[in-house]
């Protein structure tokens with residue numbers, strides 16, 4: 001099945017891997033990926049929409065307005081780390097969450113300037129009156145202010161494994177008591193047979209969403225050593241190591257899973 005052409009509609013379809021690439025080409029969040037990102041992530045991450053839809057529900061239960069904003073009002077501060085185009089931020093502000101304009105202060109951080117430039121425009125267009133700051137920064141070594149909720153939606157997997165504990169430690173330290181971290185990741189199980197089955201069904205999922213064999217294998221090569229998965233056990237172990245005394249997997253769809261950790 002071929003991709004719909006990148007023509008007149010508002011949707012820019014993901015055509016990034018439609019032509020063969022140098023095998024060594026690494027995946028990067030550049031202008032080309034940014035342009036088609038909403039389509040790419042929707043067609044490539046099973047359950048993406050369902051995961052995002054729960055964010056305002058979790059926020060409503062666990063954000064305790066632990067901060068005071070510049071106008072002296074109590075607000076809940078939320079970090080969206082590796083925000084890309086602000087999909088998670090926008091999900092939080094969706095009317096289903098029922099947050100008033102002044103109840104949340106969101107800080108959305110991403111290392112890719114191409115992403116943050118576009119996120120800034122989209123968030124300003126859609127939520128002009130909300131307290132949202134878009135920050136271009138590496139979340140490694142980034143200083144977090146005290147907060148009620150942190151979202152790491154499909155971001156930790158792009159950090160070198162040796163940097164992951166430190167990032168989670170900073171998050172744990174910044175969270176107020178009662179605060180939460182929502183951590184969504186592509187995972188593997190460590191069982192050869194199970195992983196082979198999960199990966200094959202994941203590729204079936206991509207085929208069903210219109211990706212060709214060339215696109216699937218091109219992206220697989222480009223993601224090698226760029227997106228490095230952990231097992232769910234490794235994630236929960238790391239969360240426990242940095243101090244979270246409770247974490248659970250609340251969502252799983254093939255090899256993608258989302259966890260919540262409670263401080």
Ligand SMILES: Nc1ncnc2c1ncn2[C@@H]1O[C@H](C[S@+](CC[C@H]([NH3+])C(=O)[O-])CC(=O)[O-])[C@@H](O)[C@H]1O
Nearest residue numbers: 029082083084087088110111112138139153154158
């Ligand atoms: N060190 C880093 N510091 C900051 N950002 C980083 C870093 N490394 C990678 N990123 C950023 O992490 C994001 C990962 S995408 C997140 C989706 C989003 N959360 C969503 O809910 O739509 C997931 C995906 O594309 O599979 C990209 O925008 C990178 O620039």
Ligand SMILES: O=C(O)C(=O)Cc1ccccc1
Nearest residue numbers: 040041044045186219223227
């Ligand atoms: O497409 C893949 O293979 C993925 O693992 C998901 C994804 C989605 C968007 C950018 C990078 C990876």
